[in-house]
Amino acid sequence: SQTIHQWPATLVQPVGSPLSLECTVEGTSNPNLYWYRQAAGRGLQLLFYSVGIGQISSEVPQNLSASRPQDRQFILSSKKLLLSDSGFYLCAWSVRSSYNEQFFGPGTRLTVL
Amino acid sequence: LAKTTQPISMDSYEGQEVNITCSHNNIATNDYITWYQQFPSQGPRFIIQGYKTKVTNEVASLFIPADRKSSTLSLPRVSLSDTAVYYCLVGGDSNYQLIWGAGTKLIIKP
Numbered sequence: 001s002q003t004i005h006q007w008p009a010t011l012v013q014p015v016g017s018p019l020s021l022e023c024t025v026e027g028t029s030n031p032n033l034y035w036y037r038q039a040a041g042r043g044l045q046l047l048f049y050s051v052g053i054g055q056i057s058s059e060v061p062q063n064l065s066a067s068r069p070q071d072r073q074f075i076l077s078s079k080k081l082l083l084s085d086s087g088f089y090l091c092a093w094s095v096r097s098s099y100n101e102q103f104f105g106p107g108t109r110l111t112v113l
Numbered sequence: 114l115a116k117t118t119q120p121i122s123m124d125s126y127e128g129q130e131v132n133i134t135c136s137h138n139n140i141a142t143n144d145y146i147t148w149y150q151q152f153p154s155q156g157p158r159f160i161i162q163g164y165k166t167k168v169t170n171e172v173a174s175l176f177i178p179a180d181r182k183s184s185t186l187s188l189p190r191v192s193l194s195d196t197a198v199y200y201c202l203v204g205g206d207s208n209y210q211l212i213w214g215a216g217t218k219l220i221i222k223p
Contacts (some may be wrong), residue, residue, distance in 0.1 A: 043215040044157070044200065090156050100147040100205050104156025 002027035006091050006098055007107035019064075019078040021108050023091030026072065031093040033074040034102060035066055038088040050074060051096070086112045117203050117214035131188045133217050135201035138182045145205040146177060146184045151198045151216070160199075161186070164192050188219075196221045 003026045013019060025031055035047040042044055046059045048066035056066050063082060067075045088109055092102040118136040125131045137146070145164050149157035161168055162176040163184070174187040188195055198218050204211035 044213045046211065046213070088154070092156070098205075099211055100145050100162060101182055101200055102157075103159070107154065107156050109154070 002093075002101060002103065004091060004093055006089075006108055008108060009106065010109045011111070013081050013110065015112055016080050016082055018066040019076070019085070019110070020108075021083050021089055021091075023074040023076075023105055024072055025074075025093045026092065026094070028072070030071060030096050032096060033068060034092040034094075034100065035074065035076050036090040036092065038090060038107075040087070044090070048076070056111040081112045083112050086110055117201055119217045121166050121202060121215070122218040122220070124168040125191055126222050127192055128190055131195070131219060131221075133186045133188075133199050133219065134170075134183055135186070135203075135214050136183045137201070137203045137212075140181050140203055141210070143205055144181075144203050144210075146175065147202040148173070148175065148184075149200045149202065151200065153194050157161060158188075158198060191219075191221050193221050193223060195209045195219065 003068050005024045007022055015065050031049045034088040037047055038042045038044055040052045047064060048056055049057055050056050050068045053068050055072055064076060096103045145162055147162040148160045149159040150160050161170055161173045161175045165177050165181060168175045168208050176185040196219060198216040199212040200216045202211060
């Protein structure tokens with residue numbers, strides 16, 4: 001069966017500090033991978049998606065970046081965090097041919113102070 | 114791109130049937146409609162997906178009229194544990210054409 005992991009589960013960072021969130025998927029090959037952000041009480045905002053190693057598409061221009069160094073690994077980064085980067089970050093995967101049926105990880109709660 | 118509109122919140126009682134509607138007036142021919150459930154501090158979970166008419170699984174039904182400009186998620190005999198936020202997602206041709214609704218917060222009362 002497929003499993004998706006995210007870490008850390010929670011993170012408190014000062015403004016201006018760097019960020020690295022990691023997501024890994026097990027039990028599937030060549031998945032589509034997604035990073036979402038969810039502000040408190042709000043809906044899902046798609047940040048990045050990837051259809052393969054090294055292939056990243058950005059939905060929203062901001063101070064965040066993403067990388068996919070391995071087939072089942074997706075990393076979200078920032079060089080300098082802003083207060084507005086606080087939120088719940090979710091990683092998801094889908095099979096290559098199906099974009100609607102996504103499987104989400106447990107999420108990372110990021111608080112920027 | 115199909116923009117989706119959902120009610121912000123709904124209340125109901127245990128044992129009732131709950132229907133949540135999502136409007137997507139500009140849905141494209143290749144788009145599917147998918148519904149997700151999200152509990153606090155968890156990732157959304159896939160509930161059901163359809164293209165047209167009616168789809169039913171063990172937890173819900175999805176009704177899609179012939180013009181496909183809306184869809185209704187139906188939860189039979191809800192319980193307190195169905196209290197969650199429900200999202201509709203429209204799309205299917207590619208990653209960048211996925212449109213998430215803002216979510217409907219469903220509160221089930223005893």
